[in-house]
Amino acid sequence: MTDAPILSVKDLMIEFNDHTLPETAVFDFDLTLNAGEIVGIVGESGAGKSLSALAIAGLLKRHSMARNGSILFEGNNLLNCDREILRGFQGDEISVVFQEPLSSLNPAYRVGKQVEESLRIHHPEMSADERKERALAALEDAGLSDSGRVYNSYPHELSGGMRQRVMIAAAMISDPKILIADEPTTALDVTVQAQIIELFKKINREKRCAILFISHDLSLVKTLCHRVIVMKDGRIVEEGETEEVFYNPREDYTKQLIGAIPRIGEKKKSREAGETLIRMSRVDAGYRTGVSKNSFKTVLHDVSLELKAGEILGLAGESGSGKSTAARAIMGALEVTSGEILRAEGYEPYGNGMRMIFQDPYGSLNPAHTVEWILTEALTGGKRRKYPGGASAIREAVLNALDQAELSEELLSRKPRELSGGQRQRVAIAEAIISRPGLIIADEPVSALDVTVQQQIIALMERLRDEKGIAMLLISHDLRVIYRICDRVAIMKGGRIVEEGSVDRVYSAPEQVYTKELLAAALMET
Amino acid sequence: MIKKLLAAAATLAAVSVLVFFAFSLIPGDPAVKKLGTQATPEALEMMREKLGLTGPLPLRYLKWVSGFITGDPGVSYSYDMPVAELLGDKLPVTMALVFMAFVILVVISVPLSILHARNEGKRSDRVLLFIGQGIMAVPPFFMGIMLTWFFGIILKVFVPGGYVSYKTDPAGFLAYMFFPALAIALPRIAMTVKLLRAQILKEAREDYVRTAYSRGNSTMAVLYRHVLKNAFIPALTFLSMNLTDMVAGSVVIEQVFGIPGYGRFLLNAILGRDYPVVEAIVMGLAAFILLVNMTADILYRLLDPRI
Numbered sequence: 001m002t003d004a005p006i007l008s009v010k011d012l013m014i015e016f017n018d019h020t021l022p023e024t025a026v027f028d029f030d031l032t033l034n035a036g037e038i039v040g041i042v043g044e045s046g047a048g049k050s051l052s053a054l055a056i057a058g059l060l061k062r063h064s065m066a067r068n069g070s071i072l073f074e075g076n077n078l079l080n081c082d083r084e085i086l087r088g089f090q091g092d093e094i095s096v097v098f099q100e101p102l103s104s105l106n107p108a109y110r111v112g113k114q115v116e117e118s119l120r121i122h123h124p125e126m127s128a129d130e131r132k133e134r135a136l137a138a139l140e141d142a143g144l145s146d147s148g149r150v151y152n153s154y155p156h157e158l159s160g161g162m163r164q165r166v167m168i169a170a171a172m173i174s175d176p177k178i179l180i181a182d183e184p185t186t187a188l189d190v191t192v193q194a195q196i197i198e199l200f201k202k203i204n205r206e207k208r209c210a211i212l213f214i215s216h217d218l219s220l221v222k223t224l225c226h227r228v229i230v231m232k233d234g235r236i237v238e239e240g241e242t243e244e245v246f247y248n249p250r251e252d253y254t255k256q257l258i259g260a261i262p263r264i265g266e267k268k269k270s271r272e273a274g275e276t277l278i279r280m281s282r283v284d285a286g287y288r289t290g291v292s293k294n295s296f297k298t299v300l301h302d303v304s305l306e307l308k309a310g311e312i313l314g315l316a317g318e319s320g321s322g323k324s325t326a327a328r329a330i331m332g333a334l335e336v337t338s339g340e341i342l343r344a345e346g347y348e349p350y351g352n353g354m355r356m357i358f359q360d361p362y363g364s365l366n367p368a369h370t371v372e373w374i375l376t377e378a379l380t381g382g383k384r385r386k387y388p389g390g391a392s393a394i395r396e397a398v399l400n401a402l403d404q405a406e407l408s409e410e411l412l413s414r415k416p417r418e419l420s421g422g423q424r425q426r427v428a429i430a431e432a433i434i435s436r437p438g439l440i441i442a443d444e445p446v447s448a449l450d451v452t453v454q455q456q457i458i459a460l461m462e463r464l465r466d467e468k469g470i471a472m473l474l475i476s477h478d479l480r481v482i483y484r485i486c487d488r489v490a491i492m493k494g495g496r497i498v499e500e501g502s503v504d505r506v507y508s509a510p511e512q513v514y515t516k517e518l519l520a521a522a523l524m525e526t
Numbered sequence: 527m528i529k530k531l532l533a534a535a536a537t538l539a540a541v542s543v544l545v546f547f548a549f550s551l552i553p554g555d556p557a558v559k560k561l562g563t564q565a566t567p568e569a570l571e572m573m574r575e576k577l578g579l580t581g582p583l584p585l586r587y588l589k590w591v592s593g594f595i596t597g598d599p600g601v602s603y604s605y606d607m608p609v610a611e612l613l614g615d616k617l618p619v620t621m622a623l624v625f626m627a628f629v630i631l632v633v634i635s636v637p638l639s640i641l642h643a644r645n646e647g648k649r650s651d652r653v654l655l656f657i658g659q660g661i662m663a664v665p666p667f668f669m670g671i672m673l674t675w676f677f678g679i680i681l682k683v684f685v686p687g688g689y690v691s692y693k694t695d696p697a698g699f700l701a702y703m704f705f706p707a708l709a710i711a712l713p714r715i716a717m718t719v720k721l722l723r724a725q726i727l728k729e730a731r732e733d734y735v736r737t738a739y740s741r742g743n744s745t746m747a748v749l750y751r752h753v754l755k756n757a758f759i760p761a762l763t764f765l766s767m768n769l770t771d772m773v774a775g776s777v778v779i780e781q782v783f784g785i786p787g788y789g790r791f792l793l794n795a796i797l798g799r800d801y802p803v804v805e806a807i808v809m810g811l812a813a814f815i816l817l818v819n820m821t822a823d824i825l826y827r828l829l830d831p832r833i
Contacts, residue, residue, distance in 0.1 A: 059739055083744075091741030103733035107832060108755045118741045154831040170741070 006177055006210060007033040007056070011069035012079070014048075014055055025234040026052050029069070031212075033178065038204055038211040040225030040242070042218055042257070044450035045421075048234035050182050053214045055079065057096045057180050058086045073178075091118035095171035099183040101163035105155040112151035115139065115170040122174060134173055142169035143199055160319075161192035165199070172203060179203065180212045185220065189318035190477065194521035197224055216450065218261055219523075222246055230254050260451040262458070262484035264507060264523055271487060274309030277347050277439055277471055278330055283339035285329045298337065299325045301495045309438060312465055312472040314486035314503065316479055316518070322495035323475045327441050330473065331356065347439060355432035359444035361424035365416040371427055372412040375401055378431040397434060404468075405430035406460060422453035429460065433470070440464075441473045446481060458485050479522040483507055491515050530823060534816045541812040542594070546587050549801045556603050559799050577603060594809065600802035604795070609806045613788065615693075617810070620780070620787035622692065624772050626700075626707035627714075631768065635715045639722035640749070646727060658716040666775055670709035670782035677705055687784045706783040710775055714768050721764055725757040732756075759830045766822035770815045 012029035026048040033039055041049040054060050056071055058078050071078040073094070076085055095118070098104040105114055115135040119126055126134075132151070139147035142165040155163055164184060171179055181200065185193040197220060203209055215221050221228055222242060229239040230253065238251045249255045286298035299322055307313055307330070315323045328334050329341065332349020346353040358364045365374055375398045380387045387394055399409060405426040416424055425445060432440050442461070446454040462485055464470045476482050482489055483503055490500040491514070499512045510516045557573040558565070565573075574580050578589070578600075593599055599609045638654075645651040664672075678686035684705055692699040729735070730753055738748045777789035788807060795803035827833055 057740055059736055087742045087744060089742070090739070091743075096737070096740040098733060098737060100733055104737045106734040106738070106752050106756070108759070108830065110831075114737075117738075117743075121742045121747075156832050167737075170737075 004035055005032045006035050006073070007031070008072045009052075009056065009070070010072070012052065012055060012071065013066075013068040014051060014060065015066045016064060026055070027234050029236060031056075031229065033210050033212060035177070035210055036204065036208040037227065038200070038213060038225045040213045040215065040221035040228040041231060042215060042221050042228060043231035043237075044216060044257075044452065046233065047231040049214045049231050051234075052231075053096075053180050053182050053212060056178075056212065057094060058090055059096070088122070091176075092122040092174045093176050094178045094180065095174065095176040097164070097167045097171050097179065097181045097184045100187050101160060101167050102155060104167060105163060107155055109154075110151070111153050111155060111158070111166050114155075115151070115166060115173060118170065118174045135169070138169040138173040139166070141172065141203075142166070143195070144169065160188050161195065164188060164192075164196055168196075168199060168203070172207065172209070175207060176209060178210050178212065180214075182214045183216065184213075186215070186217070190479070191318065191517060191521040193220070200224060218246075218258060218451070230257065256452060260455040262455075262480040264480060264483045271311065273311040273487070274469070274471075275344065276306055276308050276342075277344045277353075278305075278307040279342040280305045280326075280329065281339050281342070283329060283336055283341060285325070285334045285336045287334060296335075296337075299495050300329060300334075302339070303329075303495075303497055304339075305330075305490060305497070305500075307439060307471055307473060309471050310465065310469045311487040312461075312474055312485055314482035314489040315473060315475045315492060316477065316482050316489055317492035318477060318518075321492040323477075323492050324443055325495070326492065327356075327443055327473060327475055330354070330441060352435040353437050354439045354441060355435065355437040357425075357428050357432050357440060357442040357445045359447050361421070361428045361448075362416060365424060365427060365431075367416050370413050370415055371402075371407075371419075372398060374416075374427065375431055375434055379434045401430040401434035404433055404464070420453075421449055422456060425449060425453075425457055426460070429457075429464075433464065433468070437470065439471045439473070441475075443475045444477065445474070447476065447478065454481070461485060479507075479519060491518065530820060534820060537816060538809075538813060542591055542809060543587070545805050545808050545812075546590055547583065549805055550583055550586075552799075554799055556799050556801065560603060577601075590805075594806075599806040599809070602795075602803050603800045604798045604803075605800075609802050612791075612803065613806060613810075616786060616788045616791055618692065619785060620773070620776055620789065622699075623703055623707055623710070623776050623780070623785065623787060624769070626703055627710040627772050627776075628769050630707055630711040631714055631718060632765070634711070635718040635722060638715070639719045639726060640754070642719060642723045643726035643730070644749070655720075658719055662713055662716040662720075664713060666709055666713055667778045667782050669712055670706065670779050673705050673709050674783070689783070689785055702783075703785070706776075706779050706785060709782070710772055710779050714772070718761070718764065718768070722757065722761050725760055726753055729753045729757045755829065759826070762822050762825055762829070766818050769818050773811060773814060 009029060009031040012026060012031075014026040016025070029048070029052050031039070031052075041052065043049045051060070055067075056078065060067075067079055069079065073089065076089075078086055078089070105111070112132065112135055115138060116131045119131050119134060136147045136151060139150055144150045144162060144165050150158065150162065150166065155166070158166065167184075184200075185196050188196060200211060200213070201224065204211055211224075213221065213225055225242050227240065228242045228245050230237045230245065230251070232253050238245060238249065238254045245254060246258060249258055281304050283300055283303045284298055285300040285303075286296055289295045289297050303322075303326055305313070305326070315326060317323050325334065329336065331354065332341075369377075376384060376394055379394060379397050379401075384394065398412070402409065402412070407423065407426050407430060411419065411423065411427075416427070419427065428445075429440075445461070446457050449457060458481065461472065461474075465472060474482065474486055486503050488501065489503050489506050491498045491506070491512070493514055499506060499510065499515045506515065507519065510519055555570075555574075556577060557570045557579065560577075561569055561573055578586065590600065597610060601607065602609050602612055605612060642651060642654050661669075674686045677683040684702060689702055690698040726749075730749075735748055735752060738752045743751070776787060777792065779785075780787040780789035792804065792807050794800070795807070
């Protein structure tokens with residue numbers, strides 16, 4: 001499978017002068033990449049995996065960091081060599097694919113021009129026609145059969161998956177020896193993600209191109225990579241053959257990381273659901289996009305859902321499937337054109353019975369105020385003076401909510417930016433439960449979190465259901481998370497519910513083709 | 527595009543209604559102004575008849591508008607000459623002044639902001655920022671006086687007050703207009719550089735810049751091939767706003783440098799209640815602003831494929 005080493009990194013040390021950045025350092029990083037090999041680097045945010053990859057790609061600003069060690073490629077140390085030499089390799093021998101295909105493409109130029117760019121830089125002798133021919137071929141190799149149209153498109157005119165294929169085409173056009181892929185599928189839907197992974201496999205097989213694959217997603221690394229490197233806090237924790245690391249991890253951290261992947265297959269205990277809180281029957285709903293009469297856009301079609309006390313209902317689907325819109329309909333923020341939404345008493349729109357938690361806790365917590373202020377606001381709705389029981393009752397409720405969310409009292413005086421991602425999401429949960437709601441609507445609550453933190457938040461949500469009997473609607477694109485925590489699941493596509501049932505039934509015996517596809521893509525096991 | 531044109535036409539029509547009726551409602555009788563307070567009522571009535579101030583307002587409006595469309599916006603009260611003829615040799619002077627100022631603005635601020643952005647954080651960057659801050663704080667008329675004093679009286683590069691008409695000596699005209707144009711442009715250059723520098727630096731932090739580097743582009747290539755186009759898109763609005771604003775700003779500068787543009791003429795017309803002249807100038811300005819905005823819109827579409 002593999003042969004001679006083409007890249008060897010020894011004792012790589014990178015440290016930024018600016019310690020306010022989350023990822024500021026890499027220590028003692030060693031890596032040998034053989035021709036035709038796929039090596040994965042996994043770790044949580046701040047582990048230094050992207051930093052190491054960017055260093056190898058020569059994309060770190062040299063003047064802002066302290067560096068040591070060597071990155072040897074074709075007899076040159078990329079860490080210290082002349083910039084001209086480095087540039088000669090970039091885009092020609094070493095190519096990079098980034099996480100966000102939209103922002104990584106220049107919005108003002110056509111795709112074709114960007115795909116060809118490496119050729120124009122490294123092969124100025126090539127004619128424009130020849131370049132275009134190569135670009136079209138590269139686009140087709142990347143799975144874009146309609147290459148002529150894509151060539152003349154602007155990035156914003158393409159879908160997320162197509163954009164990432166464009167990025168891959170641009171990287172592969174010069175037949176590089178090494179392809180560095182930095183979280184290339186993180187921003188994509190699961191079915192697209194699976195296709196892109198297949199594309200990487202094909203590139204590796206047919207072009208014999210070595211791939212350095214950086215990801216926080218262990219299951220992806222497991223399906224794609226021959227060897228894997230596990231990083232934590234800027235250091236390599238463990239490395240070895242993929243099978244070996246996954247089935248026989250030596251280090252505790254690796255075990256913890258693998259253990260945190262929600263597993264599918266463990267039988268779930270069935271639970272008694274309570275009375276119905278909210279029942280949507282055959283709801284069509286949407287919103288206005290402008291002032292004119294025909295600007296009404298119907299997003300939900302014929303959606304029927306039932307939320308019962310004490311259970312967690314999962315709402316799964318890819319982006320644009322209408323999951324969040326369904327949640328907004330339940331919150332009462334949408335115009336219902338047909339069907340009806342029945343609510344139990346106390347679950348009216350904007351009442352205290354329902355509360356929401358969002359994906360990005362940093363964006364949804366007011367950055368100018370302390371945790372105590374935020375929680376007090378959530379409790380009293382800004383009418384602090386009129387709260388029955390006065391200041392001491394407020395304080396008690398705040399401390400109680402904090403305790404429920406497993407946060408310590410000393411965080412009260414902190415502001416959101418002084419908290420970690422997990423702590424912020426706990427504050428958001430405390431904010432949601434402080435008014436003692438019977439239902440929490442959680443929109444992708446763990447998607448922005450590292451797996452180990454994700455696991456803790458999921459455990460907290462389960463505990464709130466079990467101990468407080470809080471019902472939840474959990475919106476997630478991650479079918480593993482849904483399996484782990486939900487009692488029932490509804491799969492959405494194009495604003496409709498495709499399939500609904502108990503998690504055990506849907507996962508073990510899906511009835512619809514789309515559900516099968518989605519499950520296959522999400523649970524990709526080798 | 528057609529929608530935009532229609533919208534512009536509608537805006538112009540609305541402006542014309544506002545302008546016409548507003549001037550009709552202003553207290554003060556042009557006939558009295560013309561004949562003096564001693565005139566007999568009969569003489570005043572005749573004068574009103576002659577000036578077209580009798581009859582129902584809507585009818586007078588229609589007459590005025592149709593005159594405008596056919597290129598005859600009426601007769602000046604104070605000069606007894608057609609407005610078109612009066613403004614005919616003044617507007618080109620102002621336009622030349624504004625256009626020159628705009629060219630100076632673009633030619634100086636674009637390279638300067640690139641230089642500025644490339645040296646981010648270095649001493650030259652800070653010095654330029656400081657100078658820019660200072661220049662921004664100087665009002666254009668004072669800038670005009672300073673330029674006259676320094677270049678006209680001390681260095682004797684040009685003769686203050688020595689305006690020559692573009693009809694007799696085009697080269698001399700352009701040479702004389704340089705310093706007034708500079709006085710208008712300088713404070714705006716400082717602002718434009720500040721904005722463009724910030725735009726360039728913002729774009730330079732975008733993800734696509736990293737992609738460009740990953741393909742082996744040099745710093746210069748990244749700047750010129752990738753960053754600049756994106757950085758200029760938001761600056762377009764700013765530049766077009768500046769262009770329209772400079773027309774208003776030129777009134778004062780024309781006074782300082784003794785240039786016979788529309789500025790002084792407008793002031794006199796307002797003081798002398800010479801409504802046909804004022805109305806014509808206001809309409810002209812409105813049309814100019816609409817034209818500039820539309821041009822900016824078209825350029826926007828050409829530069830930014832997302833719109």
